[in-house]
Amino acid sequence: MKHWIIRVTGLAVIAGAFLFAAGGWTKPLRSTNEKPVSVAAVEDAIHTETPDAKRDVLIPARSAMRAPALLEGTWINSDSLTLKALQGRVVVVDFWTFGCHNCRNTLPTLKRWDTLYRKDGLTTIGVHSPESDYEKNMENVRREVQRLGISYPVVTDNNYETWRAYGIHAWPTTVILDKQGRVRFTHIGEGMYNEMEQVIQKLLAEETKSTKANSDSSRGKGLAMTEKINKTDEEWQREMTPEQFQVMRKKGTERAFTGTYNDNHEKGVYYCAACHNELFNSDTKFDSGTGWPSFYAPTAAAASVKEVVDASHGMKRTEVVCARCDAHLGHVFDDGPKPTGLRYCMNSISLDFEKK
Numbered sequence: 001m002k003h004w005i006i007r008v009t010g011l012a013v014i015a016g017a018f019l020f021a022a023g024g025w026t027k028p029l030r031s032t033n034e035k036p037v038s039v040a041a042v043e044d045a046i047h048t049e050t051p052d053a054k055r056d057v058l059i060p061a062r063s064a065m066r067a068p069a070l071l072e073g074t075w076i077n078s079d080s081l082t083l084k085a086l087q088g089r090v091v092v093v094d095f096w097t098f099g100c101h102n103c104r105n106t107l108p109t110l111k112r113w114d115t116l117y118r119k120d121g122l123t124t125i126g127v128h129s130p131e132s133d134y135e136k137n138m139e140n141v142r143r144e145v146q147r148l149g150i151s152y153p154v155v156t157d158n159n160y161e162t163w164r165a166y167g168i169h170a171w172p173t174t175v176i177l178d179k180q181g182r183v184r185f186t187h188i189g190e191g192m193y194n195e196m197e198q199v200i201q202k203l204l205a206e207e208t209k210s211t212k213a214n215s216d217s218s219r220g221k222g223l224a225m226t227e228k229i230n231k232t233d234e235e236w237q238r239e240m241t242p243e244q245f246q247v248m249r250k251k252g253t254e255r256a257f258t259g260t261y262n263d264n265h266e267k268g269v270y271y272c273a274a275c276h277n278e279l280f281n282s283d284t285k286f287d288s289g290t291g292w293p294s295f296y297a298p299t300a301a302a303a304s305v306k307e308v309v310d311a312s313h314g315m316k317r318t319e320v321v322c323a324r325c326d327a328h329l330g331h332v333f334d335d336g337p338k339p340t341g342l343r344y345c346m347n348s349i350s351l352d353f354e355k356k
């Protein structure tokens, strides 16, 4: 029998007493979760524009409400984080306290998601809203966070400010925010792990609002995004340097030995400079001596690059473009090293590198 701890304060005491007297207090939170399917279906069909606070369903972006700020507390495992700074990342906000065994039961799953999806753009934040004075003690919180093997950021919420801002009533409550900082999913208690993981995957795959050529804050970092991007030349021109535009949209070629990444031997990932699609891993980079960064294979991520027959300049070559935004990247030749025998000859200017 699962039993979620309920924080009862002020009016809730009166409401609770009433419910208890009415015999409805046995599984109050479970019963509200078990909304008949027909009601949910009708609500979806209405396409309401008002903010939606439904639980255990993925709320459509159009009716999702902006998540309240994470109010100031002491941060463990991280400097202070703000949701604004986390724009472009999916955020799991876990309201917990170390003394709650239901909370502790959810930790292996939260830790697994953090390990699996952090590199793909997920940030997990534990909001530690204590139940007893013992749980408010900073030394105790630090010790327990370490003992429980939590390496994601935790912020203390001793005055329940963040708890109240989010309208939380029970430990643990998991809230999942999309890349625009909107509340898209809320679950109270243990369980629903598969459903929540699917929500995380879905939100990680959602398009971020803008894909500027020279800023990285708004992009889905590390995520191979498959939605196509179609923009006019005018739009691309606004987002790119003239040199980038010439190569990436007009299929030009940078001069050999002039690019930033020809000689780059750092470990990391190369992304499309226009849309941040993941393209190449440094493990497949080799010194071709041509003066352009060369790789023997694109990343295993789905839809990294696409090949197009190029018959310009009196040659028959195979052009390589970004599978997501069709930006010209370079060409592929069949004189590369093992294991593929291919040489992806790329323009540095079409690439963005992120060190591992």
Ligand SMILES: [Zn+2]
Residues within 6 Å of the ligand: 272, 273, 274, 275, 276, 277, 322, 323, 324, 325, 326, 327
């Ligand atoms: Zn691209």
